[in-house]
Amino acid sequence: MNDFSVMSLRNRIAFYYTITTTLLIAMVFTSIYFMVEKVVYRQFDDEISNEIAEILEESHISTRNFKGFANIQDIDNDDNDRDSKQINVDNDFVQLVNSSGQVMSKSASLSWCALAFNPNQLGTTYFNSSFGGSMVRQAQVPLITNKGITEGYLIVAVPVKSALIVLHDLQDIFFFSFPAIILTLFVFTRLIAGKSIRPIDKVIATAEKISQTNLDHRIPFPYHRDELYRLSATINALLDRMQDAFQREKDFTANASHELKTPLAIVKGTLEVLVRKPREREHYETRIQFCLKELNRMARLIDQLLMLARYESSKINPNIQTVALFPHLESVIERMRPSALTKGIAITVDHADNARIAADSEMLDMIFENILSNAIKYSPANSSIAIVVQHTATTIVCSISDQGIGIPEEKLNTIFERFYRVDESRSSSTGGFGLGLSIVKKLADLQQIQVSVTSATNRGTTFTLTFPAQEINC
Ligand code: ADP
Secondary structure, X not given: OOOOOOOOHHHHHHHHHHHHHHHHHHHHHHHHHHHHHHHHHHHHHHHHHHHHHHHHHHOXXXXXXXXXXXXXXXXXXXXXXXXXXXXXXXXXXXXXXXXOOOEEEEOHHHOOOOOOOOOOOOOOEEEEEEEOOEEEEEEEEEEEOOOOOEEEEEEEEEEOHHXXXXXXXXXXXXXHHHHHHHHHHHHHHHHHHHHHOHHHHHXXXXXXXXXXXXXXXXXXXXXXXXXXXHHHHHHHHHHHHHXXXXXXXXXXXHHHHHHXXXXXXXXXXXXXXXXXXXXXXXXXXXXXXXHHHHHHHHHHHHHHHHHHHHHXXXXXXXXXXXEEHHHHXXXXXXXXXXXXXXXXXXXXXXXXXXXXXXXXXXXHHHHHHHHHHHHHHOOOOOOEEEEEEEEOOOOEEEEEEOOOOOOOHHHOOOOOOOXXXXXXXXXXXXXXXXXXXXXXXXXXXXXXXXXXXXXXXXOEEEEEEEEOHHHOOO
């Protein structure tokens, strides 16, 4: 793990922000500096340009129709015309050179030295150069005869010391203020970032306190409805679901233990009574039969618990294949027929011959078995159970209707929960544990089969299985 990955969030926010701002400020400072520099030099260039125009006018020199240095020498030395024709250079430096750079004439301010001459610059050019140890801005203007020959150059320079001081000061301001701005920015950003993400500390502190024993703790919501608010809401919703799941697990274990404890206690009590004194053979037989019945009930419960555990583990994958619905129904009905016959219950099937669905055969059988055995269990003697299979435009729908005791409407939503029995007395008399329908629901979900139920008390119940449209293969 590198140092950066262990950096705190607020430091990282401050760091990224400062880097970005540093780049921006550097760009702005540089642009400002170059713009000021450009403006300053443009002003100098304008000044020099005006100076040149004045010089040319006053000395009657034409840069396009240059008549030779003799004229200039003449003008300079002509005492009569001196006042009107001598070059007026003010405080600036003026110099005339011939085409090979030899100084032909220069202003008094240049008495002891000469301005730089650049033979490679052909047209009028402006550039910086140094003169007498200080910087000057200078222009070099070619003097061309009417035959197009460059006879020499007029060179004019102005001192730029004051401007350079301004530019230097500007550089200094930028140079010293830059780190100060960056440092201040980093400190402030870190402070603000720390303040903004403080709710995260609360989330962490609360999350650290939550364990299996105090799952009812919740993250306090931050004031602003921002991402942190959503994070808190999401964690709270997750905690709700976890609490729910833990509660269901606890209930399940308590229910399973309770269901197993009762027959165990009955068997234990019966056997303890039996061993107290010798009894008639018939008495033994009846008591042992009774114990066997209880043990069978326990075995059934354990089977159902194991089945639920198996199907609730995420690793189970249904073996979905295209199966013909009717043969499956037939085989389940055949297995159920003996218990139906003992109650005189008739099972009728109205089916579409070619109904084929995508399902796991074993799981499908278990679904039908559970629904049918309930229909038989909760139906009165001599009633009937009707199974109807129908094609709709996109689905195959199979309904199983009985004429039994029915389920109250307000309880229809809960009958698929584990260990839920509508009425303890009616289930215990039929030997149910309230697990059958939760197994049905789990198996149906695994195969994407929809299960729904409608019922009317004392008139009957209908369970409907809807098989998914895209998996129909007629
Ligand atoms: P059990 O093993 O107790 O029957 P189930 O999970 O199969 O458990 O069913 C849950 C409850 O739903 C049952 O206790 C019963 O009261 C009710 N029930 C299920 N099917 C029917 C039905 N066809 N008619 C009336 N009640 C039913």
